[in-house]
Amino acid sequence: MKHISILLPDLETGGAQRIMLLLSREFSRRGLQVEIVVLKTGGPLYNTIPEGVNLTLLHANGQGLRFALSSALRLAGWMRQTRTDALLSSLRGTNLLAILTRSLLKAHLRLVIREAASVSKTATGLRLQAMRWLYPCADCTIAINPVMKEELTTCLGIPAAQTVFIPNPVDINWLRKKARAAITLPWPKDKEKKIVVSVGRLIPEKDFPTLLRAFALQPASLKARLIIVGEGPEQKNIELLIKELGLDESVHLAGFDDNPWRWMASAQLFVLSSQAEGFPNALMEALVLGLPAIVTR
Template sequence: MKKVALIIPTLGGGGAERTAVLLANGFVNAGLETYVIAVNLAGEKSKLKAELSPAVHLVDLACGQVKYMTRPLVAWLKQVQPDALISTMTHTNIMVYWAKQLSGIKTRLICRETSTASVNLKHRTGLKKWLLQSAMRWVYQRCDVLVPVSQGVADDMQQYLGTALPKTHVIYDPVITPELYQLAQEAVEEPWFQPERSIPVIVAAGRLTEAKNYPLLLHAFAQLIQRTPAHLFILGEGEQRAELESLIHTLGLQQYVALPGFRANPFAYMAKADVYVMSSKWEGLPGALIQALALKLNIVSTDCPSGPREILEQGRYGVLVPNQDQAALSDALFKVLQGDIQTDRAQHPEQVYGLDAITQAYLALI
């Protein structure tokens, strides 16, 4: 029986963490001895632990941060000697590569890249930018397989790293599962979502971080409710909560916007929404957008790098608006709510983004 290990910073509830859990469960079902290795599982960083199959071996390196993971990971690699490592996220990929080299064991390294290199490098200047760019170039030319989660991520990486990456295989995230449709049918108690409601509800889902650009959404929503009644329900938790709560108060939106935090079953809310909205500045492959597609929702999304244009097929399956354009976002939401814009519904997206299909794609690389 082959042994495979998925390596992730935490199991704290983000899209990359959910993908690791889904892949781990898929590998177990395919008969692999499967490990999930996390850098830190303390407190809120283990939210998704319960979603792992009991057959998955969960390993907590308990080293706090990615930069401290090398020593405990080297020890684990020497002891277990897995046949394949699947690492996720830029800094984790870099550290896992060096841990593999230091361990001296022969194992296949698959690096998953979930974000755009241009964004990772944008916030760095001088020596820090050069060091990260050099490390990414070195590792991604030498790992056994590089897996960008979208073609947009792959194209961006090649452009910004300025080098050919011949071992690249684009594999989407397995964000559509049979359970998704079952969970979507569950009832929710919030009055905004009840069938007899008279005010439409708009749902967004994702961590409260800079990338999601919720300030843009709040400003666009403030414009929207000057034209038509609506509620906005933003699922997710993150470091921008205090800032967003303050902005909601400043804009006078307390009665119209809810920040309920993390929900184990976001699909029950999404499925009952009148519109799903994504306001991100950047993405890799936005899983919640794909899930909204699977639930056949009305969708409005910024045309950010990368993923939305690819997922929505240039606007066939949802409305794309210019990135960071508040007025365009507000106007698109208004027109969709009024029924002035209608888009097609994707047929059988699980054939592209389903767990079975994605598991098989990874098995072919292991």
């Protein structure tokens, strides 16, 4: 039986983590031995590891440079003893760590990395130089859209033969089943009041302030309500803006939910207000559920 390992920095609620969990479930369903290797302990997705998938926690600790050194040492220890056939890494810092550790150890495992953000727009300085130096050493680099695939060659010098475009997957049947789960809305049911939903981490890149300011401009006759599903470091600022705009009665912050699709199923409209997206998973999932969508450019 082939053994594949998936490397993640943590089990927080990011899109990359969700995609890797989805892939692990499908790999396992197809008969592969699957292991998820996580550098940092904890995170809301800890309890969502698919059945049949092994979880290895490396317990890296500290912050900044200390965390990087701890991660490198623990990953090196894992690489020395693993019998995996291939390692799939996602997220930029984890990719660089995996490439460097494998190169120093001369470990005989196939390494595939996934780049989920535009290199030309998000990589600068020392991080960009490190990517130019290390990314070509991976056996294969996955880009999640065609433009990003081209950037892997033009910006990082990776031979085109070592790159591949693979869009993020959606398990349609599983998603629709999850969306049927029961949910209690924060307001009494009212057919005249439509529900708008947005899903994402509460971080600057998702630009929820723009969504809230736009929502505050709606005519009173629309009587719409807004639900934002997600958590993150911008929560306090978003809560203050909701009060400032007088939206306390019409906006609900649902927080983290490992089944955000049931909120989508209860809504009549999905909105994505991100400043940039490599591949908008939440938008794709909303469309799968038949939800009309409004997206910023």
